[in-house]
Amino acid sequence: MQRILDHPILGPLPEEEKVVIMVDGEPVEARKGEMIAAALIAAGKPYFRKTVKRHEPRSIFCGIGRCTDCVMTVNGIPNVRTCVTAVEDGMVIETQLGSGDWGGKR
Amino acid sequence: MVERDIVVIGSGPAGLCAAIEAAEAGAKVLIVDENAKPGGQLFKQIHKFFGSREHRAGVRGIDIGTLLLKQAEELNIEVWLNTEACGIFDQDKVWVVRDKHTSVTIHAKRIILATGANENAVNFPGWTLPGVMGAGAAQTMINIHRVLPGQKILMIGSGNVGVIVSYQLLQAGAQVKAVVEAAPQLGGYGVHTAKVRRAGVPFYTGHTVLEAKGTDHIESAVVVKLDAAWKPIAGTEFELDVDTICIAAGLTPAVELAFGAGCRSVNSPVLGGLVPWHDETMRTSLSSIYIAGDVSGVEEASTAMEEGRMAGLSAAQSLGYLQEKRYRTRFEAINHNLLALRSGMFGQKRRDAKKAIVAASKG
Amino acid sequence: MDTEKRLKTTGAASLTELHATKEYILPDERMQHPVAVIECIEAIPCNPCETACPVHAITVGSEITNLPVIDIEKCTGCGLCVAACPGLAIYLKQKNYTKDLSYIAFPFEYVPLPEVGQSVNMVDRFGLVVCEGTVIKVVKIKRFDRTAIIHASYPVEQYEHVVNMQRLARN
Numbered sequence: 080m081q082r083i084l085d086h087p088i089l090g091p092l093p094e095e096e097k098v099v100i101m102v103d104g105e106p107v108e109a110r111k112g113e114m115i116a117a118a119l120i121a122a123g124k125p126y127f128r129k130t131v132k133r134h135e136p137r138s139i140f141c142g143i144g145r146c147t148d149c150v151m152t153v154n155g156i157p158n159v160r161t162c163v164t165a166v167e168d169g170m171v172i173e174t175q176l177g178s179g180d181w182g183g184k185r
Numbered sequence: 186m187v188e189r190d191i192v193v194i195g196s197g198p199a200g201l202c203a204a205i206e207a208a209e210a211g212a213k214v215l216i217v218d219e220n221a222k223p224g225g226q227l228f229k230q231i232h233k234f235f236g237s238r239e240h241r242a243g244v245r246g247i248d249i250g251t252l253l254l255k256q257a258e259e260l261n262i263e264v265w266l267n268t269e270a271c272g273i274f275d276q277d278k279v280w281v282v283r284d285k286h287t288s289v290t291i292h293a294k295r296i297i298l299a300t301g302a303n304e305n306a307v308n309f310p311g312w313t314l315p316g317v318m319g320a321g322a323a324q325t326m327i328n329i330h331r332v333l334p335g336q337k338i339l340m341i342g343s344g345n346v347g348v349i350v351s352y353q354l355l356q357a358g359a360q361v362k363a364v365v366e367a368a369p370q371l372g373g374y375g376v377h378t379a380k381v382r383r384a385g386v387p388f389y390t391g392h393t394v395l396e397a398k399g400t401d402h403i404e405s406a407v408v409v410k411l412d413a414a415w416k417p418i419a420g421t422e423f424e425l426d427v428d429t430i431c432i433a434a435g436l437t438p439a440v441e442l443a444f445g446a447g448c449r450s451v452n453s454p455v456l457g458g459l460v461p462w463h464d465e466t467m468r469t470s471l472s473s474i475y476i477a478g479d480v481s482g483v484e485e486a487s488t489a490m491e492e493g494r495m496a497g498l499s500a501a502q503s504l505g506y507l508q509e510k511r512y513r514t515r516f517e518a519i520n521h522n523l524l525a526l527r528s529g530m531f532g533q534k535r536r537d538a539k540k541a542i543v544a545a546s547k548g
Numbered sequence: 549m550d551t552e553k554r555l556k557t558t559g560a561a562s563l564t565e566l567h568a569t570k571e572y573i574l575p576d577e578r579m580q581h582p583v584a585v586i587e588c589i590e591a592i593p594c595n596p597c598e599t600a601c602p603v604h605a606i607t608v609g610s611e612i613t614n615l616p617v618i619d620i621e622k623c624t625g626c627g628l629c630v631a632a633c634p635g636l637a638i639y640l641k642q643k644n645y646t647k648d649l650s651y652i653a654f655p656f657e658y659v660p661l662p663e664v665g666q667s668v669n670m671v672d673r674f675g676l677v678v679c680e681g682t683v684i685k686v687v688k689i690k691r692f693d694r695t696a697i698i699h700a701s702y703p704v705e706q707y708e709h710v711v712n713m714q715r716l717a718r719n
Contacts, residue, residue: 141322
């Protein structure tokens with residue numbers, strides 16, 4: 080939604096190197112070292128995946144790597160917990176459908 | 186096989202204090218944590234803590250975290266980050282996976298579990314929509330990642346987590362449209378509710394969320410009044426324009442490792458449900474395994490730190506690192522600090538619940 | 549309407565509730581300088597106000613769940629307790645700063661901070677804007693640990709009702 084540029088306790092948002100991640104084919108700017116989920120929410124991405132049967136949208140729930148609601152396909156690997164996985168320059172992130180494409184018959 | 190005196194699982198407030206206390210006694214301690222950074226949930230606690238000077242009252246959680254990490258470093262405590270503890274075998278072997286690919290078995294004379302707790306969900310139609318999240322998740326987003334999860338927030342639950350996170354969302358620049366509480370009375374400290382209320386946030390006691398509406402993301406929430414039996418009263422519904430619903434409905438101890446290892450359980454509804462049985466030294470039914478913090482019953486960071494100290498002290502003493510007299514003095518001091526935190530109108534029932542766990546049979 | 553038990557239903561204590569406690573002491577017109585007013589009426593385990601006070605005007609005692617009691621005759625109005633209180637439940641007040649204006653110094657942990665001389669909206673315990681106030685001083689020192697203390701004057705008619713100011717819009 081929005082980055083918190085100034086904060087009464089934490090102070091101004093520190094300068095950070097920028098990296099570019101590819102989200103569903105579109106370049107998105109992120110702060111180096113931040114979690115994928117943070118970058119995507121800052122960029123306004125409404126949902127991260129859709130469920131296998133009813134195609135319902137999902138995004139973060141616990142934000143600390145426990146619930147797996149925020150998983151996406153990252154660099155071709157499905158079910159990556161985006162709330163505890165840091166961005167890397169050039170990372171390819173895709174909205175995941177169901178349990179993701181494992182590159183073979185399941 | 187790697188060998189250590191004491192392996193602490195989890196580097197939050199309880200784990201760090203356990204490691205520090207044990208290392209101070211002379212034990213060789215290793216902390217493992219699945220995260221890339223140590224501190225657990227301490228670094229999102231940007232408010233000043235309660236308690237007394239012994240509990241570092243008046244100091245912000247983030248600064249206590251920095252202080253504990255510095256102490257751990259000075260004591261040369263070994264910390265393995267990005268290390269997931271997958272299981273405990275034979276009561277003294279911890280199987281971990283480092284950096285998602287290297288499997289290591291650590292032979293530990295004593296294990297201290299400080300695995301914390303997970304946020305509870307509340308389900309209502311639309312609760313799976315993006316924008317509905319744990320209050321702790323919102324707190325992580327704003328205070329760790331510096332990203333607002335939304336602009337217009339509805340908070341469910343008025344316990345301390347609900348009101349503290351509401352306040353911190355305001356500090357981060359969000360609007361908090363309302364705090365709803367199903368119970369007839371607010372749960373959190375009055376000083377917390379008061380600062381949220383004077384910021385203009387309305388509290389609705391005896392109300393709950395009936396439905397979250399939206400397609401790809403939440404767009405509004407329907408709130409309804411509850412009768413004495415907690416059933417929605419038809420005709421009292423009203424809609425709030427919100428893009429985020431935060432759920433602060435308590436936490437459940439993260440007991441998987443403890444129960445997988447074979448620790449006996451006790452049910453403690455006041456402290457979050459099933460917890461590993463433990464005595465007042467924080468030892469579980471398995472003599473080599475100790476626990477501390479929310480996994481032993483959900484309380485707060487201040488109590489978690491004291492419990493951590495108790496577990497670290499007792500584990501080190503059981504390995505012969507402390508003389509009885511020194512152990513006794515330190516035990517009494519930590520116990521005194523714990524009792525102080527578990528007193529008053531909010532603390533007494535936690536004190537009673539802890540007593541009941543200790544009193545339950547070891548099995 | 550000022551009904552009972554408002555703290556536990558509305559989030560903020562009503563004046564009836566506050567007046568029913570012996571710990572809430574509002575200084576009257578005889579007080580020549582601002583003194584601390586403590587709105588801490590629940591037994592929570594906490595005593596930094598007592599340890600912060602350099603003149604020992606605040607007493608909690610060995611049971612840290614005791615409610616803090618202030619001796620306003622001893623209080624010098626230094627404000628150290630205002631910044632030390634983790635609950636942000638203390639402010640300084642003086643009824644007659646001038647004939648028509650009261651004085652308040654309250655904790656404030658939002659951005660942006662107001663500027664000296666700025667006209668701000670003063671709020672009551674329920675967040676309602678009850679009058680305008682003028683900022684006299686903004687104190688943000690290391691010892692206060694990122695809790696700013698805003699000093700302001702406001703109409704004496706709202707003496708008891710005002711407890712803080714409305715947040716300012718972010719840029």
